[in-house]
Amino acid sequence: xxxxxxxxxxxxxxxxxxxxxxxxxxxxxxxxxxxxxxxxxxxxxxxxxxxxxxxxxxxxxxxxxxxxxxxxxxxxxxxxxxxxxxxxxxxxxxxxxxxxxxxxxxxxxxxxxxxxxxxxxxxxxxxxxxxxxxxxxxxxxxxxxxxxxxxxxxxxxxxxxxxxxxxxxxxxxxxxxxxxxxxxxxxxxxxxxxxxxxxxxxxxxxxxxxxxxxxxxxxxxxxxxxxxxxxxxxxxxxxxxxxxxxxxxxxxxxxxxxxxxxxxxxxxxxxxxxxxxxxxxxxxxxxxxxxxxxxxxxxxxxxxxxxxxxxxxxxxxxxxxxxxxxxxxxxxxxxxxxxxxxxxxxxxxxxxxxxxxxxxxxxxxxxxxxxxxxxxxxxxxxxxxxxxxxxxxxxxxxxxxxxxxxxxxxxxxxxxxxxxxxxxxxxxxxxxxxxxxxxxxxxxxxxx
Amino acid sequence: xxxxxxxxxxxxxxxxxxxxxxxxxxxxxxxxxxxxxxxxxxxxxxxxxxxxxxxxxxxxxxxxxxxxxxxxxxxxxxxxxxxxxxxxxxxxxxxxxxxxxxxxxxxxxxxxxxxxxxxxxxxx
Numbered sequence: 341x342x343x344x345x346x347x348x349x350x351x352x353x354x355x356x357x358x359x360x361x362x363x364x365x366x367x368x369x370x371x372x373x374x375x376x377x378x379x380x381x382x383x384x385x386x387x388x389x390x391x392x393x394x395x396x397x398x399x400x401x402x403x404x405x406x407x408x409x410x411x412x413x414x415x416x417x418x419x420x421x422x423x424x425x426x427x428x429x430x431x432x433x434x435x436x437x438x439x440x441x442x443x444x445x446x447x448x449x450x451x452x453x454x455x456x457x458x459x460x461x462x463x464x465x466x467x468x469x470x471x472x473x474x475x476x477x478x479x480x481x482x483x484x485x486x487x488x489x490x491x492x493x494x495x496x497x498x499x500x501x502x503x504x505x506x507x508x509x510x511x512x513x514x515x516x517x518x519x520x521x522x523x524x525x526x527x528x529x530x531x532x533x534x535x536x537x538x539x540x541x542x543x544x545x546x547x548x549x550x551x552x553x554x555x556x557x558x559x560x561x562x563x564x565x566x567x568x569x570x571x572x573x574x575x576x577x578x579x580x581x582x583x584x585x586x587x588x589x590x591x592x593x594x595x596x597x598x599x600x601x602x603x604x605x606x607x608x609x610x611x612x613x614x615x616x617x618x619x620x621x622x623x624x625x626x627x628x629x630x631x632x633x634x635x636x637x638x639x640x641x642x643x644x645x646x647x648x649x650x651x652x653x654x655x656x657x658x659x660x661x662x663x664x665x666x667x668x669x670x671x672x673x674x675x676x677x678x679x680x681x682x683x684x685x686x687x688x689x690x691x692x693x694x695x696x697x698x699x700x701x702x703x704x705x706x707x708x709x710x711x712x713x714x715x716x717x718x719x720x721x722x723x724x725x726x727x728x729x730x731x732x733x734x735x736x737x738x739x740x741x742x743x744x745x746x747x748x749x750x751x752x753x754x755x756x757x758x759x760x761x762x763x764x765x766x767x768x769x770x771x772x773x774x775x776x777x778x779x780x781x782x783x784x785x786x787x788x
Numbered sequence: 789x790x791x792x793x794x795x796x797x798x799x800x801x802x803x804x805x806x807x808x809x810x811x812x813x814x815x816x817x818x819x820x821x822x823x824x825x826x827x828x829x830x831x832x833x834x835x836x837x838x839x840x841x842x843x844x845x846x847x848x849x850x851x852x853x854x855x856x857x858x859x860x861x862x863x864x865x866x867x868x869x870x871x872x873x874x875x876x877x878x879x880x881x882x883x884x885x886x887x888x889x890x891x892x893x894x895x896x897x898x899x900x901x902x903x904x905x906x907x908x909x910x911x912x
Contacts (some may be wrong), residue, residue, distance in 0.1 A: 571894035572806070574898070575806035579810060582810075582813075585809070607895045610895070623877070
């Protein structure tokens with residue numbers, strides 16, 4: 341009974357129609373009223389034989405009918421509008437799918453092809469009806485459809501979950517036109533989180549790939565064209581500075597040293613820019629070998645000792661008694677620590693202290709190597725600390741100090757540390773000093 | 789002791805000049821070439837004790853010179869230090885396959901460091 345009732349009012353409920361406008365309800369009432377009126381009329385005509393009473397009953401029932409008819413016509417109109425709206429929505433969805441600039445493939449919950457929009461047909465060189473209903477995980481021998489099934493192949497099994505609900509792949513297509521596409525597969529779920537299918541969006545990334553190539557060409561040209569004159573200046577200034585070609589006066593030496601300094605800064609800018617481009621193109625891949633951090637720290641320490649002395653800064657290092665060798669990219673990590681030490685010395689005024697400290701933690705069963713670079717320098721204001729690792733960012737207090745820098749060093753360092761699955765953190769108090777803490781896992785948890 | 793002979797193959801004349809000045813002062817006999825093909829010929833004829841080689845060169849690039857050296861047992865004995873600004877990972881990898889002394893990026897190293905490196909190899 342209740343099922344029949346549900347069915348009776350389902351459409352009305354879906355459209356939020358009041359019960360007095362719901363045709364199925366109203367027609368039922370009208371039927372009942374008709375029967376009731378007929379019975380009453382019959383009863384009156386037999387018992388009272390009164391024409392007036394019959395007339396009143398007929399007029400009364402007609403009025404009830406009139407009201408109900410008005411009500412039901414409203415309901416019918418609204419249902420009609422809802423139907424047209426649903427049809428319009430359907431047409432709209434179909435048009436969107438049809439004219440979408442991206443390719444679209446829909447699979448049902450059993451990974452069978454349910455829809456291939458015209459753009460996807462164009463990209464993959466297939467007709468929709470030739471692949472409809474086929475499970476995408478099947479091996480297909482038909483040459484014409486091979487490419488389609490290679491692209492559409494990924495479909496999670498019942499228990500598999502898509503990480504973050506989107507799975508991304510890239511493909512190089514050869515036919516009908518050479519192009520690169522990115523395919524994003526996401527799960528479609530109903531209101532109760534039940535998987536009802538999968539959607540694959542095919543995005544043409546040929547232009548992006550071309551731009552990448554242009555960018556990488558630019559980098560190689562820039563690296564050569566900019567570095568060649570810079571190295572020419574560097575080496576020739578060095579020859580002059582050694583006074584092999586004749587002695588120089590004090591003023592000349594001063595000018596020459598300024599020129600050498602400026603040239604080194606320029607070299608650093610070019611190097612940083614090239615590093616950033618490499619990072620952004622995902623071309624930086626750490627070369628993991630078993631290495632030793634104390635050796636690297638020793639090298640950096642001896643490199644910076646003269647500079648620290650010149651600036652009247654006490655440079656200290658503290659290394660653990662026992663070394664642990666582990667897998668990391670020594671060149672890249674050296675760059676990171678060098679960067680931290682360089683900054684520490686740069687932003688610590690005279691009579692200050694800079695310490696490089698290495699430890700393995702936790703002490704009883706180490707899982708991480710911790711390198712801390714602690715200075716007693718100008719510090720970084722709290723509100724600026726979050727922006728520290730972003731590209732081209734330089735602290736307000738240090739730009740006022742007129743210390744040169746590109747604002748790229750920490751961005752590069754952070755990226756290198758991320759590629760190692762490590763962490764780079766900062767704690768700082770203005771005018772007291774800064775501590776950078778670099779943690780590297782002793783066991784590589786992710787493959788790069 | 790006879791002066792050790794160093795051949796510099798480098799097309800950038802200003803760089804060639806600086807390297808020449810530095811190495812001559814460090815008591816080397818310096819030969820120079822600003823052209824790839826001519827540099828290889830000099831390598832064959834003059835039998836230097838050491839070669840400083842650039843990568844981007846006219847007529848024949850550094851990698852081609854290294855490939856030619858690889859096929860000639862006599863040339864293969866001459867230690868080569870590659871000094872270039874073409875710092876792409878691919879080039880570095882290719883160069884290192886030829887068994888060179890080192891690959892140095894010009895902007896990252898001073899003349900003094902380069903001379904030190906050559907001295908270490910030549911006198912060992």
